[in-house]
Amino acid sequence: MKFIDIAKNRYTTKKYLGGRKLDRDIIDQLKEILRMCPSSINSQPWKFTFIEDQELKNQLALSSRHNDERVRNASLIVVFSAMNEVGIFEEHLTKNLPPRALDYFTNNIKPRGEAEIKVWMQHQVYISLGFFLAACASMGLDSTPMEGIIRDDYDKALGITGYRTMFAVAVGFRDPEDENQPTITPKLRRPLEDVITEK
Template sequence: MDIEKLVRTRYTSKAYDGSRKLSEEQRQELLDLLRFSPSSVNSQPWHFFVIESDEAKARVLPAFGEANARKVQDAALVVVFTIRKEMSEDHLHALLAQEERDGRFESDDLKAGQDKGRRYFVNLNSGSVEQQRNWMARQAYLSLGFLLLGAAGMGLDATPIEGFTPEKMDQLLSLEDQGLQSVVVATVGYRSEQDFNAALPKSRLAQDQVITLL
């Protein structure tokens, strides 16, 4: 994977070829990108709803306006990124137990240290419900970035979408009952010939306008 080439050539797809689907291998690679993306203190405060069938797309379509509805319908895969409504004790215990199963602790002291350190940063970002959810949402955006770049590395096109109604999405997916809320969406697939953005040159501010070397 040539990272330099990817960052200069990937773009946000505006139209997809609805006839082109993903292979099982491609689908699994995308799921791995989501699952293995980084999060603060390995908090993993997310759940990803991956949508492929026409029936599943139709279910969430009412949450989108006209500008993004066609992307959702034609993309090979749609991901709804959700976060927990609270960082619960059950989730913290589940994280620690998984880390132990994965062999991350050589002693009980190291296990206790990991738990204490994670709780410190969770508490640091939990002055209010809103602050905690904003912190968790930032972790979801890290996984979004992983997906966008990873998809480009796979030769796929992708689109980050904030143009939807979260409250409607939460209702359509019954997220309240699951202790979740939606924060952002991404579509992945193959661009169509009508994707005008594919032919446009990439435009970014000059390096000295956005980067300061100290």
């Protein structure tokens, strides 16, 4: 399928068919796709937690506000976390990346201070969200990005330390009755001339 068609047909799934598992090969591909995601200076300040276990999904559903049903019924929940300690991030840069990455960070990002460094790391994690949603659609998988979760509860339930949960994505198969799919509810987008400028 052409990417333009993927963009027009993917949508935020609100209702899943429960009880359907993803093939192991698909899960492995999703992991590798996330690992391959681009980031500024190749910083990769992220962690992705894959959850298929029904009991854990049920537990997380209790901390997922209006998304509870999606978390319970989707085949897979992926939790996206950002590195949350500048010292650990610098250690990672020094150990794993060419010196120019650390130089760039030291000269351009670090002077902004701790709060902005964390926001910068979180921006990278959001890039992986777009990458992942497009990948899911290209693989014929339905998905739901979810910021509407209680992040502290997720950190606690998953034992996440040194990182901070940003959002989660449900992945699976839509209930054919899901009213949010574009064939039932057309996509709502700003007009092209409002969002694109040519000079």
